[in-house]
Amino acid sequence: MQVDEATVRRIARLARIKVTDAEAKGLETELTQILQWVEQLGEVDTSSVEPMTRVVPSAMTMRDDVITDGEMASAVTANAPMSEDGFFVVPKIVE
Numbered sequence: 475m476q477v478d479e480a481t482v483r484r485i486a487r488l489a490r491i492k493v494t495d496a497e498a499k500g501l502e503t504e505l506t507q508i509l510q511w512v513e514q515l516g517e518v519d520t521s522s523v524e525p526m527t528r529v530v531p532s533a534m535t536m537r538d539d540v541i542t543d544g545e546m547a548s549a550v551t552a553n554a555p556m557s558e559d560g561f562f563v564v565p566k567i568v569e
């Protein structure tokens with residue numbers, strides 16, 4: 475894919491980047507080379523490669539989904555300005 479100066483200027487405007495005329499010419503070449511490289515990647519046969527999320531295999535560790543109260547209500551509310559019976563006390567704002 476060939477990138478022209480109008481495309482470079484549009485990309486620069488969308489990215490809110492000020493580009494001079496000299497920089498636009500250089501960016502035309504660089505963006506064209508980048509897109510050609512990406513097109514080359516599309517030519518690589520990956521049909522026998524299994525999709526993966528990381529290079530090193532890892533297994534998800536499962537745990538029992540047990541509901542608890544955390545057993546630390548006093549530690550959680552320790553720095554609260556006001557608390558009562560393990561709950562935060564806040565001023566009433568709706569009448």
